[in-house]
Amino acid sequence: MSRTNLLDREVGRAMSALSAAAKRGLGDPALAELVVIRASQLNHCAFCLDMHLAIAREQGVRESQSAMLGAWEEAGDVFDERERAALALTEAMTVLTEGFVPDEVYAEAARHFADAELAHLVALITAINSWNRVMVARRIPPGGYTP
Amino acid sequence: MTTDASAATGTTAATATASTTASTTATATADAPARYAPAHTPRLNWAEHAPEVFKAMLRLDAAARKGLDPKLLELVKIRASQINRCALCVDMHSKDALAAGESVERIVQLSAWEESEHFYTEQELAALALTEAVTVLTSGFVSDEVYERAARHFEEPELAQLIAAITVINAWNRFGVTCRLVPGHHRPGQHA
Numbered sequence: 001m002s003r004t005n006l007l008d009r010e011v012g013r014a015m016s017a018l019s020a021a022a023k024r025g026l027g028d029p030a031l032a033e034l035v036v037i038r039a040s041q042l043n044h045c046a047f048c049l050d051m052h053l054a055i056a057r058e059q060g061v062r063e064s065q066s067a068m069l070g071a072w073e074e075a076g077d078v079f080d081e082r083e084r085a086a087l088a089l090t091e092a093m094t095v096l097t098e099g100f101v102p103d104e105v106y107a108e109a110a111r112h113f114a115d116a117e118l119a120h121l122v123a124l125i126t127a128i129n130s131w132n133r134v135m136v137a138r139r140i141p142p143g144g145y146t147p
Numbered sequence: 148m149t150t151d152a153s154a155a156t157g158t159t160a161a162t163a164t165a166s167t168t169a170s171t172t173a174t175a176t177a178d179a180p181a182r183y184a185p186a187h188t189p190r191l192n193w194a195e196h197a198p199e200v201f202k203a204m205l206r207l208d209a210a211a212r213k214g215l216d217p218k219l220l221e222l223v224k225i226r227a228s229q230i231n232r233c234a235l236c237v238d239m240h241s242k243d244a245l246a247a248g249e250s251v252e253r254i255v256q257l258s259a260w261e262e263s264e265h266f267y268t269e270q271e272l273a274a275l276a277l278t279e280a281v282t283v284l285t286s287g288f289v290s291d292e293v294y295e296r297a298a299r300h301f302e303e304p305e306l307a308q309l310i311a312a313i314t315v316i317n318a319w320n321r322f323g324v325t326c327r328l329v330p331g332h333h334r335p336g337q338h339a
Binding site: 001003004006007008010011013014017018021022024025037042043045088089092093094095096097099100101106112115116118119120122123125126127129130132133134136137138139 | 186190191193194195196197198199202203204206207210211213230231232233243277280281282283284285286287288289291294298303304306308309313314315317318320321322324325326327330
């Protein structure tokens with residue numbers, strides 16, 4: 001049985017507005033792609049991985065970083081402390097079902113991001129989690145994205 | 148009609164009903180009010196720091212609820228909020244559901260809905276199964292079985308809206324949990 005391709009136009013526009021506002025406020029397009037790819041890995045969104053790997057290249061994200069995202073905690077100095085804080089927050093916020101966002105994860109993020117940046121980072125992680133859900137639920141195949 | 152807008156205003160939480168109740172006598176008997184723990188404080192007022200994001204979330208919430216039965220929507224929102232453990236969202240949507248005429252029994256049974264199917268319609272059960280699958284993506288995909296069950300009970304445009312609505316409550320849950328917004332202050336209709 002094929003799944004629906006429908007996404008209400010206004011829902012799609014509002015989701016795009018959400019992502020755009022989050023990225024603008026974070027002001028770090030390369031970091032944004034690292035976060036987005038990691039969340040998409042955790043949520044198993046093939047479409048999103050395909051799309052954001054291409055965008056990450058455009059944004060100048062190093063291949064060594066993209067490739068190591070699945071094991072970032074063991075990747076030594078491939079990621080700096082700020083990136084690691086953002087990735088830890090991404091994981092905690094994406095896997096809510098195993099229990100909250102720990103104080104140490106939040107505090108480490110708050111150490112590296114000012115309040116407004118942090119609010120937009122939280123929004124970005126939320127936004128990609130939203131895209132992951134509408135793509136996975138409808139089983140949108142990867143490969144359809146062209147930069 | 149309410150939105151999850153108070154996910155943005157958790158800072159007013161310090162005067163919890165529970166805290167007020169907790170200030171009663173130390174010689175409590177079985178009939179006296181319990182002494183509750185103090186309320187926590189929120190981590191971050193995200194909407195104040197990201198007003199454009201907040202606006203987009205309100206717009207998304209309004210778009211996603213179009214065409215969905217309000218009572219079904221509240222059941223979906225409560226169940227997703229339970230799974231994601233968003234205290235503020237559970238508080239808000241339980242109250243909104245009650246205000247919309249939902250029964251206490253159906254709200255209470257939501258956390259065990261698979262074993263209390265006779266409390267719900269087949270359509271509601273299909274929606275709850277889809278809610279769980281779309282909420283717990285990290286344990287693997289949305290199965291064909293769950294998707295097809297939903298597709299049997301919802302016409303395609305409505306199914307697309309249901310997927311969107313599940314996505315949106317998951318988004319509010321993430322803001323609520325991450326920013327540790329405080330439950331207990333929602334009044335039904337306050338965001339109408």
